[in-house]
Structure formats: C-alpha cells, structure tokens
Amino acid sequence: MRMSNLIVGVSALALLAGCGATDDENLASDTAPAETAASETELASAETMAEVEQAAGEETESDRLNAWFQDVFESNVARSPMTQTFLGMKTNYDQWSDASPEFAREGFELGQADLAHMRETFDFDALDDSARISWRLFEYNAERAAEGQRWVDHGYTFTPRSGPHMNAASFLINNHRVDTVEDAEAYIGRLRNLPTYMDQNIANSRRSAELGVLTPAWTYEPMIATARNVITGSPFDDGEASPLLADFTGKVEALELDADETSRLIAEAEAAITEAVAPAYERVIALFEEQAAVATEDDGVWKHPDGGEFYNYLLNGYTTMDLSAEEIHQLGLAEVARIHDEMRGIMDQVGYEGSLQDFFEFMRTDEQFYYPNTDEGRADYLADATALIDTMTETLPQMFNTFPRAELEVRRVEVFRQDSAGKAFYQRPAPNGSRPGVYYANLRDMSLMPTYQMEALAYHEGSPGHHMQLAIMQELEGVPAFRRFGGYTAYTEGWGLYTEYLPVEYGFYSDPYSDFGRLAMELWRACRLVVDTGLHYHQWTRQEAVDYLAENTPNPQGDIVAAIDRYIVYPGQATAYKVGMLEILRLRGIAEEALGDSYDIRDFHDVVLTQGAMPMSVLEERVNAWIAESQD
Numbered sequence: 001m002r003m004s005n006l007i008v009g010v011s012a013l014a015l016l017a018g019c020g021a022t023d024d025e026n027l028a029s030d031t032a033p034a035e036t037a038a039s040e041t042e043l044a045s046a047e048t049m050a051e052v053e054q055a056a057g058e059e060t061e062s063d064r065l066n067a068w069f070q071d072v073f074e075s076n077v078a079r080s081p082m083t084q085t086f087l088g089m090k091t092n093y094d095q096w097s098d099a100s101p102e103f104a105r106e107g108f109e110l111g112q113a114d115l116a117h118m119r120e121t122f123d124f125d126a127l128d129d130s131a132r133i134s135w136r137l138f139e140y141n142a143e144r145a146a147e148g149q150r151w152v153d154h155g156y157t158f159t160p161r162s163g164p165h166m167n168a169a170s171f172l173i174n175n176h177r178v179d180t181v182e183d184a185e186a187y188i189g190r191l192r193n194l195p196t197y198m199d200q201n202i203a204n205s206r207r208s209a210e211l212g213v214l215t216p217a218w219t220y221e222p223m224i225a226t227a228r229n230v231i232t233g234s235p236f237d238d239g240e241a242s243p244l245l246a247d248f249t250g251k252v253e254a255l256e257l258d259a260d261e262t263s264r265l266i267a268e269a270e271a272a273i274t275e276a277v278a279p280a281y282e283r284v285i286a287l288f289e290e291q292a293a294v295a296t297e298d299d300g301v302w303k304h305p306d307g308g309e310f311y312n313y314l315l316n317g318y319t320t321m322d323l324s325a326e327e328i329h330q331l332g333l334a335e336v337a338r339i340h341d342e343m344r345g346i347m348d349q350v351g352y353e354g355s356l357q358d359f360f361e362f363m364r365t366d367e368q369f370y371y372p373n374t375d376e377g378r379a380d381y382l383a384d385a386t387a388l389i390d391t392m393t394e395t396l397p398q399m400f401n402t403f404p405r406a407e408l409e410v411r412r413v414e415v416f417r418q419d420s421a422g423k424a425f426y427q428r429p430a431p432n433g434s435r436p437g438v439y440y441a442n443l444r445d446m447s448l449m450p451t452y453q454m455e456a457l458a459y460h461e462g463s464p465g466h467h468m469q470l471a472i473m474q475e476l477e478g479v480p481a482f483r484r485f486g487g488y489t490a491y492t493e494g495w496g497l498y499t500e501y502l503p504v505e506y507g508f509y510s511d512p513y514s515d516f517g518r519l520a521m522e523l524w525r526a527c528r529l530v531v532d533t534g535l536h537y538h539q540w541t542r543q544e545a546v547d548y549l550a551e552n553t554p555n556p557q558g559d560i561v562a563a564i565d566r567y568i569v570y571p572g573q574a575t576a577y578k579v580g581m582l583e584i585l586r587l588r589g590i591a592e593e594a595l596g597d598s599y600d601i602r603d604f605h606d607v608v609l610t611q612g613a614m615p616m617s618v619l620e621e622r623v624n625a626w627i628a629e630s631q632d
Helices: 012-016 033-055 061-077 081-086 101-121 129-151 164-175 181-210 217-230 243-253 259-292 307-319 325-350 356-365 375-398 451-461 466-475 489-506 512-536 542-552 557-569 573-598 601-609 616-631
Strands: 408-412 424-427 437-441
Touching: 061 101, 061 129, 081 164, 101 129, 129 307, 129 616, 164 181, 164 217, 164 243, 164 259, 181 243, 181 259, 217 243, 217 259, 217 557, 243 259, 307 325, 307 489, 307 573, 325 356, 325 512, 325 573, 356 512, 375 408, 375 437, 375 451, 375 489, 424 451, 424 466, 437 451, 437 466, 451 466, 451 489, 451 512, 466 489, 466 601, 489 512, 489 573, 489 616, 512 542, 512 557, 512 573, 542 557, 557 573, 573 601, 573 616, 601 616
Parallel strands: 408 437
Antiparallel strands: 424 437
C-alpha cells in the first residue's frame, strides 16, 4: 500500500479525518481546608447551574470539540467517493477516489491545518475523558502523517495481495450496492471512470520505481495473473462472464426490471468493460511486465534507499511501540521456544511418540484433519465455522458487558480473488446496517484450512475477535467518527490474537488437537516476529524465511510460502499481532493483580473496547486510570 494513501498504523479513514491523541487526566482541586465550606456551597451551586445550562442546551467544550471532529471527518469523507461508498453512502456513486500525489499532499496539508486549529481553538483541560482521548488520537495521527511525508514514495502501490488491480474489482463487487436503476448507471459510470484511477496509480508506481522501490521479481507473475482474471471471460471471449460483468448482471437482474431495461443496462456495462476497463487493465499488465524486467531477487526493504530507517518507521507505526527490529526478533525467538514447550505437552496428552517436527508432519498430512477439497467439503467448512461462532455467541455474556448490534456472517472468499487473498479476514459491517460483518474464509485449497485451526480462526476473525471489536467500535455513541472508523494494527490484531486465547478460560478447545491448533496459530504469529525482522533487518532470503517456518510450525508448505510472500510486501505489519496481544495480556495481568477480588474481566474488556482503537501507550494509560478509579 502506498504511503501517500495509508500512513502505517492508522487506517485510511483515520487519516481522512486528520488524526490525534490524548488521555484520561483528572483535575485536582487546590482548595485550602479553611475554604472548604464555602467551596462546597459554590460547587453545589455550580453543579445546579451546569444542570440548568445543559438542560437549556449549553454546549460543553467536549461537545464543541466533538462537533468540530465531525465537521473535519465529513469534510474529508467528502474528498473520497470510495470512502463514501464504504460507509454506505451513495454520493459521488459513479466516481473513484483521487489517487494523485497532489491530492494526497493537499489532504496532508489540510490535516496539519486542522491540528493547528484544534490546538489554538479548544481547551484541553476543559475536556471530559473521552474527548481527551480523541484529542490525543487526532494529534498522534497527524504527527504520524507528518513523519510519513518522508516516505511517501517508499511503499508499494501494487502487490500480489493488494492494490488497485485487485481492489477495484472487489470494491465494486462487495461495496457498490445496486438498489435502483440509478445505482446501476452509477456502477456503469464507475466502470467508465476506472481508467483515470488506474492511470494515477500506475504513475505512482513508476515514481517509486524511479527511486529504486520495486517489489521482488517473483511478485509480478501473480500480479499479472490477478489483473488478467478481471478481464477474462465474457464479453472478451465465449467463456463464463468475467467477474465484473457477472456481478453487475446479477445485481441488475435482482431489480426485476422489464426485459428491455435490463438488456440496456447490461449492454452498457459490457461496452464500458470492453472500452474502458480492459484497456486500463492492459496498461497495468504492461507496467508489471516493464517492472518485472528490472526487478531484483532481493526481498527485504533494506534494499531500498534508507531502507533501515524506513523499516523502523513501519515497525513503530504498526506496533505503536518503540521497539527496535532486534528487540522484536529476540522476542519472537523467546515466544517460539515457549510455545514449542506447550505443544510438547499436548503431544504427551494425545500419546504421540516422536519429535515435535514429527508431530508437525503428522498434523500436516493426516486426513482426519482436513475437509475434502470439493464443493461439499467447502460447504461443510462454512457450516461448521458458523456453528462454532453460534456456540461462542451463547457464552459471550460471561466475557463481555457490551455487544455489537450488527450481524455476523461466514462467507467464502470469491473465486476471482481467492488465489491472491489471505487465508481468512474480516470485513466490517456497513455503519447504516445495510451490510453485516463478514468473516471470509479462503477455501481455494482445503489442505490449507485444517480442522484443528478452525476454532481459533473463527474466534479471531469472527467472534469474540474482530466482529466484537470493530462492530462495537463503529456503533459507539458520543465518539467522533474518525475514531469509530479508524484503527491501529497492534490494537486491532492484538485483540484478534488475544481472543484466540480467551476462550481457553471458558472451556473451549476441549479437543486437544483443537487446542494444538490454537497454539499453532499463536506460534505462527510468534514466528512472524522472527521472519519479518529476518527478511527486512537481517537480510534473509525468501527461502531462508520459508525454511524457518517449515521447521518451526506445523503449517503446510503452501501456507508457508503464501505467508512469507505476504510479509515481504507488507514489511512490519505482521509484527503487530503478537506485540499487541502480549501488551493486552500484560495490562490485564496488572489489572487482575491490582484489583484482586473486585476485578471483573467483563469490565476490563469494556475498558479495551468501548473507546475504540488506540495506540498501546494510550490503552495503557486508560487501563491505569480505570484501575485507579476502581480502587477509590
């Protein structure tokens, strides 16, 4: 992802809003003992006056700040048609977002101006706790964006796992709703307008290439294949409908219009796909072929200009903590050793004799752990994953006080993007309720989706993982929109990994093989600390990283290769999961020890979830404030 479009550690939506950060702070009274009686009278009078003013509609400083945050958020959303669609709006419904560097620079300057305005206009000391958090997050994000200006062209525009060549099609398919003829015509408009968006991104990629920033040579073949998939099939040949035509046709037919109107719309879409979409994709493919001819085999970002500093910037952004690459590497090695020991305990439990590596091979190859690689096997996987989440939902009141209103569905990753998509992921619900939260499982190859990992995967991507966290965050009341739709990877993915572990404490993972699967997934994240820093700091080759995972995890070879390919093109991102989980567990342990019998895990989860995503340092301050308040 280009640095101009996503400053690492903060979601695109958070950046749209400008960004900032602050924490809970209570003002102490300096009243002298001799003045106490008078002060109490004055305080009672002030409280009465405050109630009268509030009843009369008197705004507090927090109200004013939150209203301003909303204005900033709406102004920035108005600059992004794709964000509008993601939020369920149908404004600028035939447009794509502007991907030009000029537009990105303008957005950055607006964000810095907003930061200055906030500091000059509002009184931090007069804010309530939630508004102080908003201030600090806005500040944090804007300062992070300023740091990122140095690295605008150092990120990758296109990778085998993301980029406009993949995301444009999935955006139309998954986010552009067609409820009316006008919506269908807007879809056709987006097809017609795609070339400008694609050409801007091509120019961005070329500008990075001029600096020497290119993905490794092996990345271009899969990128070409993904782009080619979008323009394969009808109307280009006599095969099945291409992904976009199939999507558009299905959505229009669902409108149940008269035959002539349906035919007109489909014919216009076919023309737009042929005349606009296909040439744009051909230019993207030409770019990939051009860059493949000069790309090197080196995999880490150490090869780029100032690559070491860039990697440190990424690590700091993703983890939201000041950890060096070497510290993260050593943490990973220690966690791998610990989890291996726990796995040996499960080997004893099931009576397996042999080495840990022998047990890994058994788990990789024994048929009892895999669904058939058939449509029936895939259907069974989706049904069983749904059942796991349904069972978990019944237990959630023991763990949580707060629950999302949005529904959760389990779906298969669409065929057109399954070869490049990740193993599993979560898509947030539409804020207006028009789209549920979705746990996507990639069922391209069932040998990569073992049954023993199904439980932990469903909890992480579904509930109590990302759905509990992100759906609740979007539904928060009295919290500015930039916080409800933003995010920090260490917080978001740290929570996801934490919620793989949490069900252990409530009797889940009763099958030792399933508990092994939980440990296997935690091990996977621990190994990420080692291989990510290995690739981008210690200058490992792709094969060295593959070999490390093959020796130290039970995952199949296909899983391993796909993962290493991901870590190569998303430097630093994979380190946030384990770092975030360990920090949440550390903070939970502090709270348990400090509060003793008065500690309630449901209250701790409220502290973590009910103010939305935040950097780990701000979460620590929030937990400490809660502990102090609970001890009073």
